Amino acid sequence: MVGNATQHPLSPTSPTDAHFASIRPPAELQADAYGHIPIDGPVTLLRCIITAPYSGGLPTMWNANVSSSTRAPIDAERRASVDKQLRWLTCLDTLIPLAQDKLLAKLDQYQLLDRKLDPNDPRDASVLHAIHPFRTAHGLPPTLYSEADSTSHINARFIWPAIHLLRLLLVEMKRSDAPMAFESYTTSAKDLFVSSSEGQRKGHNAENIPDGILRYMLRNLAVLEWKTENALKTHDFNDLIQRLVAHAASHQSDSGIVPARVEWGRSTQSVSESRTKIIFQVWSQMRWRDCGADEQLQFACLSSLQATYFFYRPSEHQGAMFISQPLNIVDATVLKFAAFFALAIGLTKLDEQDIPSMNTAYMNEFDGLYRHIPSRPIGVDYV
Template sequence: MLRQTPAAQPLVKGPRRNPITVSSCLQHPLPGHPPRMVNSAVSSSTRNLTSTEKSYSEDQQLAYICLFPDILSKARAKLEANEAFKGIAARVLDPAVDEDDRLIHALHPNRTGSALPSRVHTEIDTIGFINTKLVWPAVLILQLMKKLDGANLDDLPYAASVNGTRGVGTPDSALYSFVGDLARAFMEWKTANAMPESVIRELASTLRRHLSSGARVPVRVWWPDDTSDTSLSKEIKILFQIWCQIVSRAHISVAGVSSLNTTMFFYRHPAKPDVLFASEPLEYRWVTVMDFVAMFALGLGIVKLEDSDLPTLNQDDCHYMDSYYRRYPNPTPGLDKRNVAGILKQRKDWQANLPKSQKRKAEDDQATPTAIRRKSTVVSRMRRRDEKLPSASFSARHDGDDQTTPKPVKRARQDSGTSGTFGKRMTQPEADDSDEDDDGDL
């Protein structure tokens, strides 16, 4: 019996299959489940800050971290409006055409890395998965965009390792710009043991609480000093590691950390250099190549986020909390998890009970720019006296229960605090040859 030709075969009823496009490859979820760890003891160690990092000046320290829930959607929207990207993303790929088939194998997560191992033995295996499934496809798109602009091979962006700097953690990988071999984005890769999903969920929950509680202020971060021997939590070690990598090198505004199970991006905006903006964490089933293309494009300057794109914060509350933190610094380094919503509510209740004359004075003081208030320590002391900050008890926990009012705690280099307007701080740290070599492994 003769085999029927395709033209003679009966039509198959049902929905028509959508054509494969570059855009569909970039937005397709990763297949199956992330590879499992061989055992629970693989690469589970963490590191503290080096002595160089502990000695950062106030201008170099991370002062605030703020959740940026829609940073990925905004970066993607700006990228999708780029003419070069639109031309590439709309391209229809025919598997029967050799060039298109090669692109499918280079971009589609179902085709990339077909021979990757099914178990993670070390962090190197995690790096292999992330590079193959997410980083290299994203870099390829950026290279295609530059080729449309007429760039030659020497001008194309690429991902590679990072040369170490004494006393500062070395990122696992970096995205380099078209010319000059300048790193524009850093990536830190972890095993699932070193960065459990629960750690990232707890971090995101803390950041989310500050935006959803009505306070709309960033989370205060307290930097350890030279004499601090407090053991840092795992999420703080990760945050400090990312921040030190960003602040210790010029031209870096974007960083990412991923165990493949969980991915999180960080962004430092030029207008708020002492704030680290964080994306919502992405589980394995939600992260796509498009997320990496968008954030890499942001790091390279192909797309830009304006001041108006940043999360809207309550500047009045930010000014007040800045004054509050100077008055009552946290005794231990890390995230300040005091009940900010409760503190601000007490302040508003206190203001509501003031006589009209004192209320106008308090409002005038709050309207004074923080930068002006910091010009003179004498003026600052007088203002703190005139403001008569409420001494009502506050909670150091999340449940809002009252506790006794704390006494001001002396902390090296931190008592001056950081402006609620987030002053511009771009000083680069100096290396310390006496520090131990540090890979940044967790």
């Protein structure tokens, strides 16, 4: 929707966890919102993927009316059985830092981090154009008129470069004794991509199609949902995360943490809170793509460009979901998106000690008591 010509810059002041402090490029290499910065000499692959593209300038939204749809639960979701409902939610603030460390170790193992890319070499130049955020920005609009413009920035700056990086890693991992060009892809690497959606927009699940699907080896491994900043209110979501962190801290014991209880609601109830609608939407897009109990879709990414949130469903806790700390626009890098995707496709893995244990005995007891509470409000219960 386009209204009057008042422009509102995307605020970079949202709180960001200290883990997300980016390694800043030199001042002379910082880009503006257009990304028009020349690369005159060789740069390492590491420099490409840790450069924060919006550290020197931000795109602006056309006005406060530019929005995107935030749907209420559809009928199939309202009638979902208990095993398909989101019941527990908590914050895993180490999710992206852990993922980033694991991917860096893997890239270092295959000697990719220090690989020099010379812009004057045609072979290296093609990699720079695909990965370096100062090169992938050309053609992006400096003003965001719709959700499509936000999506263009997210895809061009982060998603496609992250996929390209992981494809390069897959090539190195599968490289034989015979030399192979740096940008050449094996069949396996070509099987890794992000598509806009899958399936047809009709039937009972028509409204449950995300904006993107991470696919690898013919499997759906992560769902991607994009919003505008007007629809995905950063301060609102960050407040949710702060309350989840406080709740987990107050319920910590030797038996593990107790996530915040989520009330899914009954088929006759409506959902009015925007952030509850969005969380339910992300959960449903993940849960409805499970291929049986042994193959659950565990990863999701939600972004407004201004802020990005990553989700993880632990297979050992049905009905539970972790959400990351917010990744602020000025700290977002190709590396952080690629690190999350690497977890999703199994290039790296979360170890048992990476996931906080949950107090399942307390959770089961609380589940039983919760069902007897009349008129439970839909959404997250921080009690």
